[in-house]
Amino acid sequence: MAAHRKPRQRSLGGTTVRTAATLALAGAAGATAFDGTGHAEPQLTPAQVKTKVDKLYQEAEAATEKYDGTKEKADTAQRRLNSLRDETARKQNGLNAARNALGSYATAQYRQGGIDPAWQLALSSDPDRYLEGAAFAERADARQAGAVTRVREQLREIEQLRGAARIEVKSLRARQTELRQQKRTITAKLTEARRLLARLTPPQQARVTGDGGATGRASRSASDARAALEHAGSVAAPDTRAAAAVAYAYQKLGSPYVWGATGPNAFDCSGLAQAAYHSAGISLPRTTYAQINAGRRVSRSELQPGDLVFFYSGISHVGIYVGNGQMIHAPNPSAPVRLAPVDLMPFAGATRVA
Template sequence: MAAHRKPRQSPLSGHTARTAVTIALAGAATATGFDGTGHAEPRFTPAQVKARVDKLYQEAETATQKYDGAKEKADAAQHRLNTLRDEAARRQERLNTARDALGSIAAAQYRDGGIAPAWQLALSSDPDRYLDDAAFAERAGDRQATAVARVREQLREIEQLRGASRVELTALRSRQAELRRQKRSITGKLDQARRLLAQLTPAQRAEATGDGAAAGHASRSASGTRDELEQAGSAAAPDARAAAAVAYAYAKLGSPYVWGATGPNAFDCSGLVQAAYHSAGISLPRTTYAQIDAGRRVSRSELQPGDLVFFYSGISHVGIYIGGGRMIHAPNPSAPVRVAPIDEMPFAGATRVA
């Protein structure tokens, strides 16, 4: 019976095998397209590239503000940890001194404590002197008890400092982990934006990023900058400090954007604002989320030079208003510090800090 059976057909023979291989290769290519590795970026029109790059820069700016906030908290945690450790070291030194003193007292008592006080009085060649000495020893005993209590208190304080140090160390490590996460997010988005921009011609890239306008601002002479400052209405700034902040921002035109930077030679958006007002004697928070609450809110119709203008629903970007519907800001890694219309991004609010 076995001799009459038909041979089994391979499920991947002939045309079926070729079809399966074709499907498998197509699936592999599709999977590669989704995970973004091992293939060139999809080709887009210049307008599509600009829209996508703008979105990536906005997302990177949001991550940058989170990075800046986490770094500020990490720096504060590190400072508190260092302070606690320094204080614990000082307390430990005082404790060691107190322990040495108690050790000396204990050794003296051990040497002299074998004779009962009554026999010491009887054998003393000078009973009156002995009685004076005994009263002193009693007072010394009281002081010793106080010293012992002080040592115990110092031990408790040192343990409390060490406990607080452990809490701060845990907080610091958490902040550092957050910094690493945000850094990966930022660099990933910026790398993707660079790959997209690399598809464009130099002229298209300049149009997509506004590099032509930025180069014009960066190449202006000092006298030209002063003229533009006057034209921007610096005299209308609410006070001298706002005018000083605007002047600082003008002096930084052409400086590169570097995420996390606060100057003096590179900035991110909130870093430029913070540095400008620091030069005017006003301390501002580090992030856009905090800067918007650092002064009095003003409407768009009330804007004056020196006001901080914020953008996007997440308050992820900020510039310094200079009048005439324009601001100075640090846009993104593709463009340096420059003058731009406030209409180029979704307006979210404004604050007057001076």
């Protein structure tokens, strides 16, 4: 019988020690990563934060303009759907009345028993009167046949309306899905921008969110507003409507930026432009990429107060030119409606609305 030998224990030397040490270090690194202290997020300078935040705001605004356009289409689809439903209800009421009339006629015919006209004439005590009645009945039959035809037409019209309504419902649901997606995109970008700004001190935040030429802030005083209005009067607008739009924009200095808002107390960039010209009696489209085509294009050297100035290659931002190289715009959630230089952002074009 073979002897049972105790297995020889290997010393923790050489490769074994190195392997154990490697595993221990890996475990420590893993534990550090899980407790949040192993891979700290690199500290960004205020300049780097500004670059990232500006890009996030610009992307959020581009998404906001898409949101505004989609919402406009959704609202249009909802109005069409409501109109189709109202028209269907009206035609259904007419159809019900016509059916009731035909039902009454059919009941009367049944009660008469449908006797052969020749026997009705032979049995009649007043043949002349019967013949007059028979002629009336023929005319009545013709009218009833017309009523039946109209009922059939109404049924076809109602079915067409219902088909159109089904298409509008499908369109509306698709728009609503787009709105939810765009809202998530906007919210995510704004949340990330707020997170980056929160890492800065208040003075650093003020420098990052300032635009170098702004004079309006949420806390601007009454004297600041009066000074801005006096400045507005120093540069003449080309006509009364442009002047009214510029005056409206000055009155809204300090109003908060809220994406999707069109006033009267909060705005996004295209919402401010739309509201300003609405106050002047001019209806503008809702989005920047539609507003740029709402008037006559003008070059940068031709700018006059009241012209709409647009920025970025995707036409995702708009301001109202007020003269002296300045515009009034709704910048982003970190800044209220304010004055800023036109050369603050990449210039994309300008339109004269009035």
